């Protein structure tokens with residue numbers, strides 16, 4: 001973390017967010033610590049690194065073991081073997097030198113050195129062979145590790161409750177976890193290399209001690225400054241990285257806004273180019289300052305380390321010279337010692353490098369594993385716990401066919417909102433009914449529907465399917481009985497047929513079913529007119545891909561909802577972009593369900609809810625009126641007022657009523 005960042009955050013509680021009213025720095029531009037754990041870790045000293053290493057290496061081994069046991073064994077065995085061979089090679093070198101520096105005729109010395117030379121050649125060949133084996137095994141292991149780690153991340157992100165995505169900390173956490181998946185790939189070889197260099201170093205250390213114990217101390221003095229500098233630099237990099245999560249997300253968002261197709265039209269029509277580029281510059285100014293500061297601190301650290309290391313290395317050679325002059329070691333031993341010192345320095349440099357890598361990648365991977373742990377808190381309650389907590393049954397049961405849906409005193413508070421989005425709502429919907437939720441923007445209609453659809457959990461109160469809490473029933477089974485057409489539908493980048501088939505992925509995607517659903521949603525003819533009909537790819541960013549108009553997309557979305565012959569169909573603003581003819585046909589299809597299946601309709605076009613069996617009017621999260629259209633008009637309340645406002649737009653008095661859409 002930078003000094004500036006420390007100052008910025010030191011006064012604020014970790015996780016403190018919100019608009020920055022006092023100064024001009026946007027919240028996303030500041031280093032943000034949303035969680036004490038992250039801050040504590042980033043501020044930890046260098047020596048904490050050593051304490052964490054075993055855990056990080058164990059993490060790497062476990063991940064790799066899960067991905068591919070055989071290759072893990074090969075990599076571990078061959079890397080450690082190669083390290084041992086390197087050490088053995090050094091000892092053989094020492095032996096060769098001893099023989100060559102001994103007294104006597106050269107030919108005899110050559111003969112005497114031959115066995116050690118052969119051992120050296122054998123060790124070198126074995127080491128090379130093991131290196132090749134490690135490379136091969138790693139090539140196969142890396143993509144497997146990557147897949148296992150990434151898949152687990154996606155398993156988690158697709159299972160957590162919807163509420164997780166409302167928490168900003170979750171988004172930051174996920175950003176770092178995504179980076180952490182890449183680290184899994186580097187962590188495995190880095191850990192094995194770390195072990196190998198450790199083995200090599202221990203062997204070299206023993207060799208040096210054998211020559212003269214004092215040399216070991218000198219060796220450590222010569223190499224430790226560089227090792228410390230390298231570790232410290234890695235630590236600084238990770239601190240800065242950890243502090244910049246929000247800023248990076250902001251940057252990524254701006255990059256997308258300026259480069260993506262969806263934002264391109266508004267960007268041009270409102271002339272947002274300069275505005276966005278300015279935003280980009282502001283973020284990048286901060287980013288560049290932080291990067292430069294980091295580079296300065298890293299360079300200073302490594303320069304100081306190298307200088308002290310250089311002086312210390314010189315001192316080692318001086319010591320060696322003094323020992324030689326003093327006659328404490330023979331020339332052969334001194335020569336071997338020079339080789340050994342150099343080998344030890346190389347081994348320690350490699351070890352330091354690997355420690356740095358393991359630590360840095362391990363920290364990133366720790367972000368991933370930490371995210372997986374924290375995200376688990378957002379997982380739906382285990383089925384058994386839900387089942388036992390709701391009526392004493394042993395576990396969740398398959399839902400019986402719907403005959404009554406009851407909402408009892410239900411409230412929902414979104415995080416960080418003072419007022420509840422839904423506040424003590426009670427209502428009953430009987431099977432076969434078509435009911436409507438109406439009310440002004442933000443009155444809570446979608447939130448209530450989302451709770452009924454099991455997408456959100458009430459903060460208080462209960463929603464019951466046939467008299468038993470939703471939690472009592474097997475959640476996937478329940479969801480398969482409910483079809484939801486959301487207001488914020490997603491444009492899936494698949495073919496038109498697949499876009500509809502997604503509505504019931506567990507059943508066979510039969511063309512006749514898809515076309516029937518499309519027919520009910522007035523989408524069939526429109527799809528037929530596409531260049532490749534149902535096989536047209538609905539993503540303009542791929543070759544031969546097409547895009548649709550808003551209304552055409554809405555028809556596809558409605559078809560998706562109709563595909564599943566759901567007992568309960570929830571349609572949230574299904575016709576906001578439809579032309580009058582399509583809208584009329586869609587509502588006819590909805591009316592066809594009346595008496596046979598249950599439908600919850602959310603719409604601001606009140607003419608379309610006149611046929612509903614019951615209309616529930618929400619206001620500021622509360623249920624303020626309920627009844628049929630005629631009852632509510634007669635009551636002259638909020639519904640009557642809203643209806644009159646809309647009817648006035650058509651010059652039709654509410655009392656005379658709008659003629660019903662033609663029945664087909």
Ligand SMILES: Nc1ncnc2c1ncn2[C@@H]1O[C@H](COP(=O)(O)OP(=O)(O)OP(=O)(O)O)[C@@H](O)[C@H]1O
Pocket residue numbers: 166414415417421439440441442443444445446447448487
């Ligand atoms: N994910 C969320 N996090 C925080 N607040 C939310 C979230 N979603 C909705 N809200 C708030 O909850 C309230 C109810 O929103 P909801 O979407 O249920 O209203 P609505 O009646 O469906 O509105 P509209 O007619 O505009 O679709 C609003 O004040 C809204 O700002």
